[in-house]
Amino acid sequence: MADNTFPVHNAETLVNFYRNDVLTGQEAKQLTKSDLTPVPKPQAVQTLYMRVLHLLTDFRPECHSMVPLLENIQYPAYHEEATYILSVYTCMRQFLPMCMVYDFSLSDLLTPKKQRTLSILSAIMNFLHFRKQRMEMVLDKQAKFRSDVDRLQTLTRSIQEAEKKIEMLTTIPPEQQAEADELAAAFSELKTKTMHEYQEASAVDESVAEWKARIAETTQKLAQIKVDVGDLKEDISTLKSQIVESPEELKSEMERMRECVKTMKISIKDTDERLVELQNMVQGVGHTEAEVQQMFSLLQDLESSMNSTKQLQEEKQELVAQYEKKQKELKHLCVEEGQLKRAQAMKMDKECKHNIQKQKKKEMKEQHVQEVLGTFDHILQKREEMANKIQEISAEKQQLKTKISSLRDVCSKETEKAQLLFETLSTSMEELHKRIEMQLTELNLNLERMSK
Template identity: 25%
Template sequence: MSYSFPVLTNQEILLCLSELEIPATELDLQKPTFETAKQIYYSLVQLLVGVTREELQQPVFEAVDALEFPALHEESIGTLAFNRALTDLVLSAGIHDFALKDLYKPESGRTRRILSAVINFAKFREEKVQAYEELRENSDATQERYAQLQEANLTLNNQLRNIMSERDAQQPEVDQLERETAELAAKIAALNKEHTGLTTELESLKATDNELSDKVAKEKSHVDSAHQEAQRLRGQIVQSPDRLQRALTDLSNTVEKDKSAVGDAEKKSRELQTRLDTLSKVERDVQKCVNMMMEADVEMAKHKEISRSIKSAKSKIQANGEEIWRLDTEKQHLKRQEQITLDRMQRLAQQGGLKQEAAVAAVAAAREEKCAVESHNAATQARLAELEHQIRAVEQHVKDGRSQHRREMKTVSVKYGMLETKVKEYQQQLLSALPPSPQLGN
């Protein structure tokens, strides 16, 4: 298959060779010789094939050992390697009729045509190598980022397993606290019910106390009236001392009875007041217990919220794992694109018979593909940065959740101990404050 490429002038060839730092003159192109052509071709092979002069001279020891007289072939080995590398380069550049006479007996027209093809290939290779290097750098960066994300994901999974282990280890204690909280809630409900009955009884006792106070006030009024009556009677002169004596005796008996009733009433009033004060104190203690139970409920709610946060963190870590899997898929896609690009470069190099217009179109398509790949890589980098930010946020959230969980569990334990002590004190005070049932009946 023929390959169309522009045949350059000698000045254009010399300019391109000068840019490639290959020494050549106008005479070397007009009247080429074996020595001048060999030097130019040697430089092009080293530059475009990627082998050095030492590598070309290095023999294949397995092949040399197969020769009967290896010393006779020391110079021919390098020459054969150079001829093979030059032939491959010229064929890739699109010259399919290259022969050794173009090297050993070069002609001006053939040399100019071969150099034009190689220079055209060098320009095409320079564009493709740049795109290939960019793709390879992006692929290496993506692979490195993928490894970092895998390590971060492994760390997060380990942290999550540790958190779940701690949570499972603390779950029996939490269940025990919840059961004890339910028992305390039942006790407080019973105490509230008992408190309601005591409040009713207290109101009844207050009414009784008010009645007794009124009665005492009336008895005191009667006593004062009796004293006044006694004084008035003493001031009167009567004809019957016996009758007066009996009246005084009756009045004295009445006064003593009233005094006894007043003393009993005052004593009962003091007892009722003492019971009232005790019940008021008990009521305050019960209210404190209720408040502490409400605080305990709030702490338990916070604990449940932390548990939900841990579940949410686990979901986010799972989502991050899915994102890493997606990035892995994108990395594989980039590798396939890279391989496709390499295959395309090889095909373009082997199919050197394409026309110049097709080459220009391929270059434009490659540039568009490069722009698309760069845009895709930029989007991938942005997604990777966002994922890294989310992972750091999840790590901080899990760390904060663990610290808050420890603090709240410690606070719940302390408050539970205080609550248990208060309940025991309340029960003791309640038992000591309430008299036996027969006395209440009396």
């Protein structure tokens, strides 16, 4: 007790604690500081110990003074006080090591000391605080376990509902299976057609772009040629105004100019024909653009349907992700449930062992009670035998009394007779003594006479 692992409180703190948390009724009102200091009262200390044992083990205080009904114990009332002290002592010896007190003795019950009693009561107070804290923790864990079990049940129900929804979304009804197959086939066929149309439209767009580039080049060339022709005409007009040429040169120049005009007309005709072809091709491209627009609307419808299917797939993926998340949480909860089940199984094993020990103690107690009842029956049988013997002895005593009374009567008669005989003998003895004395006197006289 020199190096305590718990704080030693003063008497006021201990009195307040035991009055509020341990004692009840009149005992709580009667407990005061004077019961512990300066000299602890043995009765108050013993009452505190018994109430602590009652609180922890449900062993009532009046059970400490119960003496077992053994055969060889005479006058069991004389043993009640010693049994009460020894019972409290043994229970405290078993309990106090849990409070880190290992040297409890009988003197702590019979003649308690102040510091020693305060240390023991502080240790018990520390243990009761620890017990209360642990009980609160156990209750919190039980509440958490119940909430986890409820949450697990709700999660399993939600998982089952999600699985049903996923199954409903992934499975196609049999009446719609043929329509779904037809739609899938039409969708694949339409997709291939649109791919071909896209390829053809892209090829046409490329050719149109090429022709547009060529037309732009030719128009640019024509514009350049027109500009050149205008420049030439201006040059010719200026030259005509300045120079008078020879007719041969004019003829050759005119022929050259005619050939150039012919080539230009031919090129213009070719460009017009090419322009007509390009216009025809543009009109074809317009028709193809209308068809492509129709295909584009169909593709938009398909894209909306694909978006809806994509949304359904995303919802399905989200549901699958939620399902996996719920599965992980379920596994985690299963692990926690397994741990809690193991803890509960260990607790149940402890309770089972405790119940088995309790049952064994109960059986031993019942056996002891049966033995006590057997010994009590044996005692009753012996008592009956002794009563019969006492009755026989009383009868014999009565007979002896009658014999004694008769013998007393006979004795009284005999004593009367003996008294009469004694009286007669005493009178005869007295007469005899008188005669002897007379004879002795006569002899003395005769001797004296003779001596003379």
